[in-house]
Amino acid sequence: MKFKKLFYLFVVLIFLTACKNEKGHVIRFRTGEIYKFETLSVEVVTDEEKMTTREIFSSKDNQEKLDEIITLLGNSQVVDQGYSYASIPGYESLIIKLKDKNKEDTIYMYDSIRDGNTNKFHYTFYGNLDNQESPTLLSDDDLISEIKYIVDK
Known part of the structure; x- marks a missing residue:
């Protein structure tokens, strides 16, 4: 009887481990x-001058804003890093830090000016994204x- 109870307990533990919710979020890019x-x-x-920053939003604050x-x-x-700009973040910039237990990647959003060639806004992703290093x-x-609008709501 003890063996049978231990067996069922073991099966339940395996099932609960398999059903464990992973903690995390996913961005699915358009490409x-x-x-x-x-x-x-x-x-x-x-x-x-000193390149100091201040956090204005954390994903721990509000799930609804994070989803937006x-x-x-x-x-x-x-796209590949050939589209990125050599810029230094300024007062109008946003820095988005994406962390997990193994790494931290950063998206630098330098300015709100459309590129004349692509007619799009360019932002630099520092890290690896699907085998691309530092894509744009x-x-x-x-x-x-x-x-900024979402954060200020």
Whole structure:
């Protein structure tokens, strides 16, 4: 009888382990790439000379706002790093940090100016995304203004 109870307990433990919810979020970009992360934070530059930043949003704060930011980022196209700009973040920039237990990647959103050649906004992704190192995100929308609006709601 003890053996039978231990066997059922073991089966239940295996089942519960298999059903365990993974903690995390997913961005599905318009071009098909998938990026998984656990936490997201949005920062602004508070001092351009010292390059200090201040966090204005954390994914721990509000799931609804996080979902809106993920949707906005997912509407971006992922292209190679040849489209990125050599820029330094300033007061109008946003810095998005994506973290999980193994890594931290960053999206730098430098300014709200459309590129003359592509007529899109360019944002630099520092990290690896589907075997691309530091790709560029192209968006039809000004994500800086949109994300600031979501955070300020």
